[in-house]
Every structure is written in structure tokens, then in C-alpha cells.
Amino acid sequence: MTDAWQPPAAPAQFAFSAENEARARTIIARYPQGRQHSAVMPLLDLAQRQQGWLPPAAIEHVARFLEMPRIRVQEVASFYTMYRLRPVGRHLVQVCTTTPCWLRDSDAVVAACKNKLGVEFGGTTADGKFTLLEVECLGACVNAPMLQIDDDYYEDLTPEATERILDAFARGEKPAPGPQGGRRSSEPTGGPTTLAQFTKDG
Amino acid sequence: MPTLTIDGREITVEPGTTVLQACELLGIEVPRFCYHDRLSIAGNCRMCLVEQERAPKPIASCAMPCADKMVIRTNTAGVRKARNGVMEFLLINHPLDCPICDQGGECDLQDQAMAYGFDRGRFHENKRAVKDKQMGPLIKTIMTRCIHCTRCVRFATEIAGVEELGATGRGEHMEITTYLEQAIGSELSGNLADICPVGALTHKPHAFAARPWELRKTESVDVHDAVGSNIRIDARGREVMRILPRLNEDINEEWLSDKSRYAVDGLKRQRLDRPFVREGGKLRPAEWSEAFQAIAARLKGQDGRRLGAIAGDLVEAESLLALKDLMAALGSPHLDCRQDGAKLPGGVRAGYLFNSTIAGIEAADALVIVASNPRREAALINARIRKRWLRGGLRVGLIGQRAGLTYKYEHLGAGPQTLKELADGRHSFFEVLRGAKRPMLILGMAGLARPDGAAVLAEARRLAETAGLIREGWNGFNVLHTAAGRVAGMDLGFLPGESGLDTEGMLAAAERGELAALWLLGADELPMRRLGTAFVVYQGHHGDAGAHRADVVLPGAAYAEKDGLWLNTEGRPQLGRRASFPPGDAREDWTILRAFSEVIDKRLPYDTLADLRRRLFQLAPHFARLDAVEPAPWGEFGRADRLDAAPFGVAVSDFHLTNPIARASGIMAECSRLAAGGAAGTGTHG
Numbered sequence: 001m002t003d004a005w006q007p008p009a010a011p012a013q014f015a016f017s018a019e020n021e022a023r024a025r026t027i028i029a030r031y032p033q034g035r036q037h038s039a040v041m042p043l044l045d046l047a048q049r050q051q052g053w054l055p056p057a058a059i060e061h062v063a064r065f066l067e068m069p070r071i072r073v074q075e076v077a078s079f080y081t082m083y084r085l086r087p088v089g090r091h092l093v094q095v096c097t098t099t100p101c102w103l104r105d106s107d108a109v110v111a112a113c114k115n116k117l118g119v120e121f122g123g124t125t126a127d128g129k130f131t132l133l134e135v136e137c138l139g140a141c142v143n144a145p146m147l148q149i150d151d152d153y154y155e156d157l158t159p160e161a162t163e164r165i166l167d168a169f170a171r172g173e174k175p176a177p178g179p180q181g182g183r184r185s186s187e188p189t190g191g192p193t194t195l196a197q198f199t200k201d202g
Numbered sequence: 203m204p205t206l207t208i209d210g211r212e213i214t215v216e217p218g219t220t221v222l223q224a225c226e227l228l229g230i231e232v233p234r235f236c237y238h239d240r241l242s243i244a245g246n247c248r249m250c251l252v253e254q255e256r257a258p259k260p261i262a263s264c265a266m267p268c269a270d271k272m273v274i275r276t277n278t279a280g281v282r283k284a285r286n287g288v289m290e291f292l293l294i295n296h297p298l299d300c301p302i303c304d305q306g307g308e309c310d311l312q313d314q315a316m317a318y319g320f321d322r323g324r325f326h327e328n329k330r331a332v333k334d335k336q337m338g339p340l341i342k343t344i345m346t347r348c349i350h351c352t353r354c355v356r357f358a359t360e361i362a363g364v365e366e367l368g369a370t371g372r373g374e375h376m377e378i379t380t381y382l383e384q385a386i387g388s389e390l391s392g393n394l395a396d397i398c399p400v401g402a403l404t405h406k407p408h409a410f411a412a413r414p415w416e417l418r419k420t421e422s423v424d425v426h427d428a429v430g431s432n433i434r435i436d437a438r439g440r441e442v443m444r445i446l447p448r449l450n451e452d453i454n455e456e457w458l459s460d461k462s463r464y465a466v467d468g469l470k471r472q473r474l475d476r477p478f479v480r481e482g483g484k485l486r487p488a489e490w491s492e493a494f495q496a497i498a499a500r501l502k503g504q505d506g507r508r509l510g511a512i513a514g515d516l517v518e519a520e521s522l523l524a525l526k527d528l529m530a531a532l533g534s535p536h537l538d539c540r541q542d543g544a545k546l547p548g549g550v551r552a553g554y555l556f557n558s559t560i561a562g563i564e565a566a567d568a569l570v571i572v573a574s575n576p577r578r579e580a581a582l583i584n585a586r587i588r589k590r591w592l593r594g595g596l597r598v599g600l601i602g603q604r605a606g607l608t609y610k611y612e613h614l615g616a617g618p619q620t621l622k623e624l625a626d627g628r629h630s631f632f633e634v635l636r637g638a639k640r641p642m643l644i645l646g647m648a649g650l651a652r653p654d655g656a657a658v659l660a661e662a663r664r665l666a667e668t669a670g671l672i673r674e675g676w677n678g679f680n681v682l683h684t685a686a687g688r689v690a691g692m693d694l695g696f697l698p699g700e701s702g703l704d705t706e707g708m709l710a711a712a713e714r715g716e717l718a719a720l721w722l723l724g725a726d727e728l729p730m731r732r733l734g735t736a737f738v739v740y741q742g743h744h745g746d747a748g749a750h751r752a753d754v755v756l757p758g759a760a761y762a763e764k765d766g767l768w769l770n771t772e773g774r775p776q777l778g779r780r781a782s783f784p785p786g787d788a789r790e791d792w793t794i795l796r797a798f799s800e801v802i803d804k805r806l807p808y809d810t811l812a813d814l815r816r817r818l819f820q821l822a823p824h825f826a827r828l829d830a831v832e833p834a835p836w837g838e839f840g841r842a843d844r845l846d847a848a849p850f851g852v853a854v855s856d857f858h859l860t861n862p863i864a865r866a867s868g869i870m871a872e873c874s875r876l877a878a879g880g881a882a883g884t885g886t887h888g
Contacts (some may be wrong), residue, residue: 079371
């Protein structure tokens with residue numbers, strides 16, 4: 001992995017695909033008449049899913065689509081960290097290092113990621129498959145430590161589990177999201193302590 | 203109406219008044235950065251904290267509406283401590299580079315830091331630095347100084363009507379920028395630097411030029427359009443350094459258009475600083491006496507009917523009257539102050555004034571704009587229309603070329619035929635006008651400066667009458683002028699006398715060689731090629747089209763260099779005051795005419811400006827009632843005639859280059875190039 005990743009150039013043109021355009025119209029229709037600008041966030045998300053990130057052309061397309069000034073869309077897109085204003089790899093790996101995860105040894109998860117991918121935070125692998133980011137709390141503290149790949153949370157991580165997940169993604173598979181230590185959702189690690197009977201039957 | 207107590211004093215205020223406004227009513231000063239009384243409330247600087255009884259913590263007074271029985275304290279130790287704390291936070295990331303900052307000396311942050319700041323910083327970490335943004339040739343940015351009050355964003359969005367400024371990023375990473383750092387496409391952008399409470403946005407043309415306390419301040423009026431904006435001219439020595447708006451609620455509020463503000467460098471370039479006489483096809487410098495003799499020689503023995511005079515757009519009332527008197531003495535009936543050929547009606551004032559008044563726009567509830575682009579012709583009238591439109595309930599129709607106005611309008615049609623349909627009541631917008639309580643019509647010069655202008659004027663008058671624009675206490679008929687000197691010229695009758703020729707007539711006569719001599723008083727917007735072999739005297743301040751054609755050039759004074767009266771498009775007389783002196787041998791215009799009259803033995807009967815004004819006020823008493831609008835009685839004007847089918851053109855095709863001063867300005871040239879789609883200047887443009 002000596003060659004650095006070459007990020008794709010910003011496209012000069014952007015337009016919603018036919019399918020996404022139909023979805024965009026559905027989204028806009030959810031808002032009351034005269035409040036169409038409220039659809040800016042889901043539409044930016046839609047554009048980002050189509051393009052992988054939000055180049056200026058996509059921001060301008062959304063602005064035109066909603067008849068909004070471009071700067072107003074740019075304000076929204078730059079305010080929220082989930083909108084990517086620079087190109088990222090095919091999979092976005094976001095590792096939480098905020099206190100609860102850190103107490104549960106997120107350092108080891110981070111080390112496993114860096115080791116496996118061979119990049120530092122903010123870096124993208126030379127094959128353009130992964131971009132690694134450090135993020136603040138993603139709200140899954142009870143299953144710490146955790147990371148997010150694309151739309152899914154992988155929780156209760158160990159360095160081994162982390163490497164296994166990344167390997168699977170590298171092979172083009174998609175491992176099952178959620179807690180990796182065997183428990184269901186965020187139930188206690190020793191099994192349920194209340195409604196035990198109910199849970200066993202259910 | 204809520205009654206509250208502030209610092210032990212009781213006050214009753216209108217519902218919706220904020221605590222800060224109530225404090226101001228009592229004369230209590232509350233420091234603020236983000237609050238501005240003409241912008242929406244943001245409440246983000248926190249400088250205006252006051253204490254409210256039974257509130258757990260200090261409140262931001264700018265965003266807190268007054269409620270009954272509120273008890274507010276603004277002078278306690280707690281308030282002072284809270285403001286000290288806010289100031290300390292504001293200064294954490296502020297560079298404290300006042301010695302090299304152009305805002306220094308007139309900076310809200312500097313002033314308030316004197317009152318509320320600590321004498322030393324306690325922040326020893328690194329300050330944040332922000333890259334400067336490109337915002338075009340008028341606004342210089344030093345974004346590290348920004349305290350994120352968002353006044354500029356709100357001004358651009360609300361007043362200027364161009365949503366191009368915004369705050370990107372968040373928290374510590376928030377930055378004020380235009381979209382992808384494009385220049386601001388507004389003709390009011392200079393006001394951004396005025397409302398910026400710190401040195402983040404400053405006037406680029408004025409960068410590092412002068413300190414505010416070195417400048418001599420003169421209150422005057424603007425002549426770059428016919429709005430009559432009130433200005434303050436700041437000069438150092440003989441040099442006019444900058445122009446700032448002055449508050450006048452009836453006209454410009456506290457704003458100023460970019461041309462009025464930044465064309466000031468045009469006062470230093472292309473100036474006529476000595477008389478010139480044409481010899482062997484070339485203009486050569488001459489003495490005043492030579493120039494006068496040259497003219498006298500040509501006028502000697504001429505029939506007055508072979509002489510003419512045309513006055514330009516920037517001329518003040520005094521020289522108009524002096525030239526009119528001179529032409530009368532010479533026996534010439536050929537006078538005109540309408541160099542664009544607008545068919546304005548002489549005699550009937552209501553037919554050429556902005557009768558509703560500018561402030562009256564705020565009362566209107568329906569508006570039809572005919573052959574005008576207010577944004578280019580009178581940016582501040584446009585801003586007033588937008589202000590009214592934002593409040594809701596104003597329907598705007600436009601007849602003429604589509605334009606990028608800052609409010610929504612219905613395009614009714616392109617030419618006089620639509621106007622006729624409207625006047626006949628055959629157009630759907632007619633009912634909008636007739637059903638409105640305060641309907642308005644704005645007629646632009648593009649409708650009048652055409653061969654069928656008188657017929658267009660007659661149609662507009664008919665529409666005003668049929669749609670009920672003229673009512674008790676309301677006159678909705680408005681002519682929007684583009685020339686600052688025009689209304690004074692009309693009022694003084696600087697118009698063709700009995701069997702006299704108008705501008706077009708004089709041009710045609712000159713082409714046929716029937717005009718021996720023509721006196722141009724600052725008139726540059728004429729097709730000079732048509733002047734034929736006529737002997738042309740150009741009296742003015744800039745070497746523009748007129749001086750190039752002239753046979754004798756008499757150097758006059760620009761508006762900043764003379765005392766004079768100007769009437770704006772409403773017919774409001776305002777006094778412009780001398781801030782500087784004309785360059786070299788140039789003189790104030792009325793004195794030139796007075797001196798020349800003596801050379802030809804037709805001495806004008808006034809030796810001082812006071813004498814001249816006395817005569818002026820005798821002829822037109824309303825000129826003496828400064829700053830007051832004289833309501834004009836309705837009358838018969840215009841001439842019903844065949845309408846041309848051609849669509850209306852535009853009166854101002856290039857906002858930045860409408861007069862000789864603006865055309866001499868390098869900054870206006872750069873703005874014009876940008877507006878025409880040229881590339882933005884590089885970083886080395888300073």
C-alpha cells in the first residue's frame with residue numbers, strides 16, 4: 001500500500017437518477033405546501049448516496065431542485081458532519097473513541113483498524129475501498145466499543161472481531177451488524193435479569 | 203400594552219417591543235453586536251445581557267419581548283460581570299490587530315472593549331485563524347476578526363435580497379462566506395462593511411487610506427441617481443477619501459448604493475482642471491480670458507435663435523438657473539434639461555414627480571412598474587419596495603423588459619400595448635390595482651425617452667385615473683428619474699421656450715447646420731456625432747464625451763466641490779455642501795456663467811450665491827423649503843397619440859457607468875466588468 005489513493009475529481013455535472021428523482025419528489029411531497037425547503041436534508045442524503053459524497057455540482061442540483069439559494073444548501077451540508085464534502089472510499093469506517101468506548105478499550109479497535117487498513121485517521125486505502133475516520137459518540141455506549149461502517153453499527157468489538165469484519169468487507173461480503181460478542185441488542189452480558197421467562201419463551 | 207420596570211423606572215411599550223428597545227426608549231445604553239434595528243433578531247452575540255427578576259440567569263435583551271410586570275436591571279454588578287465574560291469570550295479568537303485595522307476608531311468591538319473588556323487576556327492557547335474570503339472588488343475581508351454576529355448574512359438576505367452570504371461549518375469552525383467565494387451580486391454591498399461591527403468586512407477601495415479621525419466630514423447629498431440619498435463626504439485636505447450614508451428615514455434610511463459610495467475615485471481622474479480651446483482640430487490649454495473671448499467671438503452678432511443649451515444629469519439648481527438666465531439674455535429659446543429626450547411634461551409637476559414619496563412605498567399594496575428597472579435606476583427605491591414586499595400583501599406587476607428584481611413580480615407585457623390594455627381595464631392586473639387601497643405606478647425613463655414618450659405618458663396618466671391611483675390623500679402616480687438634476691431643471695423651466703427646440707430638435711438642427719453654437723452644461727450622454735459643425739461649449743468637470751467634442755472647455759466643479767440645491771425624484775429640495783475644492787483652475791459652475799455674462803456685456807444680476815438663491819427662491823419658492831416634499835396638484839399632461847408597438851428598452855444598461863464621474867472611476871469599471879460576467883480579480887488586486 002505504498003501508492004496513495006487518488007480521490008476522484010469533482011464531477012462538473014450532477015443530476016438525480018430517474019429512480020432517485022422519483023424518490024426526491026416523494027420526499028418533497030411529505031412537507032406542507034410552501035415548506036418544500038424542509039426537504040433539503042433528505043435530498044442531500046439522497047444525492048450523497050448516489051454520488052458517494054457531495055461535490056459542488058450535487059449541492060447546486062439540490063438547490064435548483066428545491067429552488068433554494070445555493071449558499072443555504074451549502075450551509076446545511078457543511079453544518080452536519082454526516083454530509084461528506086470530500087470524496088471518501090467505498091466504505092466509510094467511523095470508529096468511536098469517546099469516553100465510554102475508550103474505557104472499553106477502543107484504542108485496541110483503532111489500532112486493529114489502522115493495522116488492517118494501513119492508513120491513519122482521515123486516510124483512504126490505496127484501492128479506494130475504505131476511509132477511516134475517528135468520530136465522537138455515536139450513541140451506542142451500552143455496546144461499547146463500536147464502529148460504524150456505512151449505515152451499520154458493529155458493536156461489542158474486540159481487535160479480532162474488528163479485523164474479521166474489515167476482512168469480510170474487503171472480500172465484498174457484508175457481515176451481520178450489531179453486537180459481535182453474542183448477546184442480543186443491548187441486553188445484559190450475563191443474559192436477561194428481568195422478564196426472563198418472557199424472553200425465554202418469546 | 204405591557205408595563206415593565208427597568209432600573210426602577212416604569213415604562214409602557216407597544217406589544218412585541220423587546221427589552222433592548224424598551225431600554226433605548228428610556229435612554230439606557232445596552233451594548234450589542236448582532237442586534238440591528240433594521241434586521242431580524244439573531245440573539246447570538248450575547249453582549250446585551252441584562253438581569254430579569256426571578257429569571258435564573260441573565261437574559262439576552264435583544265431577543266426578549268417585554269411582558270407585563272417584568273423587572274429588568276441593567277446596571278447591577280451581575281450584569282457587568284456577565285458582559286465582561288461575554289466580551290472576554292468574543293476576544294478569545296479576535297486578533298486584536300487594531301493598529302493595522304481599517305475599522306480602528308469606528309469599531310463597535312473596540313469601543314465596547316474599552317467599556318467591558320479586561321485589560322489583559324487570560325487565554326494563552328492558540329487563537330483560531332480563518333482564511334480571508336474573496337467577496338469582489340468592494341468588500342475586503344479579514345475573517346479572523348469576525349465575531350459571527352451574522353449581521354452581514356441577514357443584510358444580504360433581507361435588505362439586499364441576494365441570498366449569497368452564509369455561515370458554513372459550525373461551532374468553532376463556523377465561517378462567513380459567499381458560495382464558493384463568488385463576488386456579491388448586489389448594488390448595496392457597501393453597506394455590509396458599514397453594518398459589520400468589527401473589522402472583518404471593510405471597504406476595499408478605502409483600505410489603509412485614512413483614519414476616521416483625520417477626515418473632515420461634510421454632510422451632503424448624492425447625485426449618482428435621482429434618489430437624493432443623504433451622504434457624508436469624508437475628505438482629507440483637498441482629496442475626497444470616502445462617502446458614507448447619512449440617516450434619512452424618508453429617503454435612504456441608513457443605506458447607500460455602491461455607485462454613490464465607491465465612484466468617489468472618479469473625482470480624481472479625468473478631471474478638467476483648466477480651460478481648453480480647440481485650435482487646428484486639437485484642444486489646447488488656455489487661460490479663462492482666452493476661453494471666454496473665444497466664445498464671445500463666436501456668439502457676437504449671432505441671432506439668439508441659432509444658439510442652444512442642454513443641461514446634463516448632475517447639475518445643481520443654481521447653475522441651471524444661471525444658464526437659463528444667460529440664454530434668455532442671449533435671446534435663445536432652445537433649452538433642454540432632458541438630454542435623454544424623455545418626454546416629461548413641463549408645467550405639471552405631478553406629471554414628473556415621484557408623488558407617492560419613497561417612504562410612501564411602505565403604504566402601497568399594489569404596484570405596477572412600467573418601463574423601469576428600479577434595481578438599476580434607483581437601488582434604494584428598489585430596496586424600499588423589497589422591504590414593503592417582505593411584509594406581505596404587495597402585488598407587483600411589470601411592463602417592460604424582465605429584470606432580476608429582489609421581489610417577485612408578474613410580468614404583464616413588454617411594451618406600450620400592455621399599458622394600453624391595462625388602462626382600458628382589459629387586463630387582469632387592472633382589478634388588482636383598482637381593488638387596492640394604495641395602488642402605485644412607477645414609470646421609468648425607458649418609457650418616456652422614445653419617440654412616442656408623450657403618448658406613453660398619457661396612457662400612464664389614463665391608467666392612474668381609471669384604476670383610481672389618485673385619491674384623497676394619496677397620489678399613486680410616480681415617475682422614476684435617473685438624473686439628479688432633472689427635477690430642478692423641470693421646476694425651473696429649463697425647457698424649450700416659445701417655439702424653442704428640445705434636445706432632439708437641437709440635435710437635428712445642428713446636423714442641418716442651423717445651430718451656430720451649443721452650450722453643454724455637463725451634458726455627456728448625447729450622440730456627439732450629430733452635433734455637426736456647431737460651435738460647442740462644454741462646461742463640466744470630467745473629460746468625457748462632451749469635452750471630447752467641445753470647441754471650448756470650461757472646467758467646472760463636481761458635486762462634492764460646490765454648494766448647491768438638488769431636487770430628488772420626489773421633488774424634495776436638499777442642500778449639497780462643499781467638501782473639497784475643484785482642481786486647478788476649475789470653478790463653481792454658476793460663477794463661470796456669471797463671469798462669462800460680463801464678458802459679453804449681459805451681466806447676470808447676482809454676485810454671490812446668496813443673491814442667486816434669492817432669485818431662485820423668488821422664481822420657485824418651494825426650493826427654499828429644504829427637505830420638504832411639496833405635494834403636486836393633479837393635472838392634464840401627456841399627449842394621447844399613436845403608440846409604437848416596440849417593446850420598452852432599458853434606461854440604465856450598465857448600473858456602474860451612468861455618468862462621467864462613475865465612468866472615470868477605476869472601481870466602477872472593475873465592478874462593471876464583473877457584472878458583465880468577467881472573471882473575478884486575482885488575489886493580487888489587494
